[in-house]
């Protein structure tokens with residue numbers, strides 16, 4: 001297991017390097033990530049390489065037993081690249097080239113850029129393959145830059161479409177190009193849609209897929225070289241959690257494991273719910289443990305910064321990721337830079353170069369990590385519940401949200417957060433994942449529903465699974481055309497309902513019949529399917545007169561399993577708490593422990609061991625019942641029947 005910092009030796013005089021290595025060692029660090037923005041220092045002019053400075057930095061680290069992940073530096077092109085090959089700069093929709101500077105401004109289809117990228121990758125790989133403390137690679141940095149509209153990208157998009165559809169008739173059919181007379185008669189007529197709220201939805205959806213393809217291909221060019229030259233090194237990439245522009249499942253495919261950059265906005269309500277959900281998605285991309293390659297180490301911003309992590313908060317944020325499957329923890333950054341756009345993106349050391357409170361907290365966390373290391377080996381999160389995370393549905397919802405305020409991820413969070421409040425772990429997986437191991441599958445807004453996925457979900461329920469589906473499920477096919485079926489289409493049998501009409505609801509309407517135990521009225525907002533139960537039981541409805549005949553929540557026995565449907569958005573989170581309680585009972589999913597509000601629970605298990613993480617994400621002490629007589633690993637003490645967690649406190653109980 002690795003712990004350390006993102007480190008930029010090129011920012012500091014050489015005489016500091018050995019001091020920094022010493023302080024890292026003292027903090028218990030054993031890894032850094034380096035060089036991802038250092039292209040111009042490694043290839044100061046085309047084809048002339050200079051790795052001497054990085055050799056020296058690596059040697060200094062090696063003396064302290066610190067390993068390094070090197071970044072391929074293609075997220076920032078040197079000025080000479082832009083001067084010599086202006087076509088490598090991305091083009092805006094209006095035809096203007098990006099102005100060199102900032103970063104992430106390259107065209108991913110430019111032949112020149114792809115060649116230059118391969119060349120620097122190969123040169124680095126050859127040079128560093130036998131440097132003993134280089135352990136792996138990060139490709140580029142945070143793929144997902146704004147798209148490029150240059151003629152090369154346009155031609156590339158056209159080629160991609162040609163491969164996807166074979167012929168223009170098929171493309172015209174798939175895009176529904178008879179509408180507004182948008183039929184194309186030559187591939188060269190096709191454009192990159194500059195605006196996803198007015199252009200053809202099928203075209204917009206395909207562009208997102210193409211954009212993924214383009215980034216994946218760029219990464220693959222690098223991965224191929226790294227695998228060939230450095231077979232012993234791992235290859236990863238720093239993803240961005242819930243950032244939705246690329247299909248992350250595809251981007252993860254060529255990598256050994258996923259890493260991600262975790263910048264929770266300190267002080268924002270729900271921040272740790274999001275970080276937990278993002279961690280679950282990062283683990284779900286390859287269904288294996290991951291690293292956090294960047295983790296906020298202080299107030300952060302490019303101009304204005306946010307609040308400082310409170311004492312204990314950095315440790316909590318880090319251990320939360322461990323609880324969700326992180327096996328590597330890297331803080332961004334080692335020392336706060338005195339220059340450049342990120343002067344206020346604070347690190348473990350201040351502008352004054354002194355190790356701060358935050359350095360000491362990172363060191364403490366590294367010690368905790370060490371205590372956990374042996375027990376965590378071979379463990380991961382094993383969830384009984386899967387949430388399907390579907391980029392096609394996400395993008396299609398972004399292109400046409402259906403109703404005001406609709407957001408795919410917000411929809412997903414309602415269930416994910418209710419599960420967290422219930423103390424239940426969850427995997428976020430793609431619709432392609434095998435579902436056999438899950439007792440419960442939640443499929444929020446499966447708006448784009450190919451027949452094969454509908455049939456798979458139906459079979460999952462028939463053979464004993466519990467499915468929870470909700471509004472806008474099954475509206476579209478994979479090309480973005482609306483299915484010619486009464487909703488929810490191929491899932492009608494499984495869910496035991498029919499939806500002939502639906503509407504956006506501008507005001508709230510009380511939910512009727514649902515769980516009087518909740519005490520106060522619950523409200524439907526934003527949208528309502530007019531759900532007609534066929535074989536399903538109506539669990540809740542609406543009290544407004546025109547919606548009164550319809551169901552808001554249904555439950556249907558289908559084969560050996562059960563299909564639930566939710567046809568609306570509820571304003572109150574209690575609605576989702578009650579719903580999840582009902583659904584997990586049916587699915588026989590038992591939380592490891594039902595935490596009090598503000599405390600998060602997560603379990604890692606494997607190799608016969610089971611570790612219960614308890615995290616107090618509030619600023620008040622919390623006392624909760626725990627299994628007694630077990631080892632609390634961080635304090636080394638045996639548990640009593642109750643445990644008190646101080647504010648931001650974390651406990652890890654070995655229950656097996």
Ligand code: GLA
Pocket residue numbers: 141142238261294342345
């Ligand atoms: C991203 C990048 C880092 C850094 C931070 C802060 O996560 O990967 O290089 O720039 O943002 O802006």
Ligand code: ZN
Pocket residue numbers: 090091107108109110148149150151152153154
């Ligand atoms: Zn381009």
